[in-house]
Amino acid sequence: MKYLAPTTVDEALEVLRGDPTSQVFAGATDLIPQIRAGRPEPAVLIDLKRIKRLVGLNHNNAKWVVGAATPTSTITANEAFIAAFPGLTEASGLIGSDQIQNRSSWGGNLCNASPAADSVPALIANNAYVVVASNSGERTVKVADVVVAPGRTSLRADEFVVEFLLDDPPPHSADAYLRLIPRTEMDIAVVGAAAAVTLQGNQIAKARIVLGAVAPTFVRVHEAEAALTGQTINDNTLAAVAQAARCAANPIDDKRGTIEYRRQVAGVLAKRAVILAAQRAQGAS
Amino acid sequence: MQRTHVNCTVNGDQVDFLATDDTSLLNALRDELGLISVKEGCGTGDCGACTIVVDDKINCACLMFAPEAEGLTITTVEGMALGEQLHPLQQTFLEGAALQCGVCTPGFLVAAKALLDRNPDPTETEIRYALAGNLCRCTGYDKIIRATQEAAVQMQTSKQRGAST
Numbered sequence: 138m139k140y141l142a143p144t145t146v147d148e149a150l151e152v153l154r155g156d157p158t159s160q161v162f163a164g165a166t167d168l169i170p171q172i173r174a175g176r177p178e179p180a181v182l183i184d185l186k187r188i189k190r191l192v193g194l195n196h197n198n199a200k201w202v203v204g205a206a207t208p209t210s211t212i213t214a215n216e217a218f219i220a221a222f223p224g225l226t227e228a229s230g231l232i233g234s235d236q237i238q239n240r241s242s243w244g245g246n247l248c249n250a251s252p253a254a255d256s257v258p259a260l261i262a263n264n265a266y267v268v269v270a271s272n273s274g275e276r277t278v279k280v281a282d283v284v285v286a287p288g289r290t291s292l293r294a295d296e297f298v299v300e301f302l303l304d305d306p307p308p309h310s311a312d313a314y315l316r317l318i319p320r321t322e323m324d325i326a327v328v329g330a331a332a333a334v335t336l337q338g339n340q341i342a343k344a345r346i347v348l349g350a351v352a353p354t355f356v357r358v359h360e361a362e363a364a365l366t367g368q369t370i371n372d373n374t375l376a377a378v379a380q381a382a383r384c385a386a387n388p389i390d391d392k393r394g395t396i397e398y399r400r401q402v403a404g405v406l407a408k409r410a411v412i413l414a415a416q417r418a419q420g421a422s
Numbered sequence: 423m424q425r426t427h428v429n430c431t432v433n434g435d436q437v438d439f440l441a442t443d444d445t446s447l448l449n450a451l452r453d454e455l456g457l458i459s460v461k462e463g464c465g466t467g468d469c470g471a472c473t474i475v476v477d478d479k480i481n482c483a484c485l486m487f488a489p490e491a492e493g494l495t496i497t498t499v500e501g502m503a504l505g506e507q508l509h510p511l512q513q514t515f516l517e518g519a520a521l522q523c524g525v526c527t528p529g530f531l532v533a534a535k536a537l538l539d540r541n542p543d544p545t546e547t548e549i550r551y552a553l554a555g556n557l558c559r560c561t562g563y564d565k566i567i568r569a570t571q572e573a574a575v576q577m578q579t580s581k582q583r584g585a586s587t
Binding site: 138139140142164165166169170173178182184186208210233234235236237239240322323 | 423424426443444446465466467468470473476479480481482484485486487489490492533536551552554555556
């Protein structure tokens, strides 16, 4: 295995062009455990953290640009970011211990393509995009379109994620992310639920609801969104949200939870995430 | 297997070593630099026994490839004492019996110091969260938390004393 640390996107692409089996990485918090568990070692490792464009947050003209290799601890320490995206901050801050937080990144969390990734439902709920670089140029892709199956993304072998793009939330908007694990810290989601809502008066003008860990990929719950749009938050609309989330979930049975349990919890968390996001949106300017 | 020549600062000293590219920084620190406080517990970033400070942030050395250390500043528990004088955390861990077998202790000390450096007066909850990435199979954690609280008090007191003289 050969280690390379390019300092520009083009240099990294050149390595990928020479050997498409090269593996790009940021924090390696998934890569190294996978290699230790028997995944074949890639011939070439490309460390993306020395590329300036991939590390850091920028806020300009109501848009956020976040480098794909930025440590999640850097993102969750940014006051303006926390204020704009409290739910995405929560989701990002749930990825492992402080030690892991200093290494883990959105790019890695997304491209590892685990359906239980915590940051991804919140990114999708906030309509995030990624800029993907390849030898034929850059393209912009919805985060929602990246993960296609457990461990698989829609990216080609010669592509990698350079940065994430997020618009400032509209006025009277907020997000929330909740996950269930059997303990308080250091575990993988049994169910995760993200909601982003925009209020108009006391009605929901727009909602995005996304579930994690309850299907092979992340699940956008369109029926729950439709049930909320133009409505107030009340027992009936919340019951419809929970029902839609339970129906949208298509989970597996494993040691973390049964199918029935995960479905039930998906409904509860989707409902609670909507309530929390709406409460925050009421306080948001 | 390619070997890379790595230059970095470890516990205040400029050092260099040769490591094959797939060597973990954990193994390089132990085998090339003799820093055997850095323990391998799980090797997958779960237990924190290999916690080190890399450019002011705690990391698991098992989750870094050795060549990643190029140009970086690294501190292990070997860099914590001032000559013969133990760091207050080392002293309170010792006095409070906050260790039994000792394998997890270097990682706990490094993580606890990183916490007190950024938050000199943490609540018990803050300490528990900050040390959540470190596992101990002996003590039950309580003595570790108490020792960290005691060190925080001592460090605050000596700072105030220093300021008033």
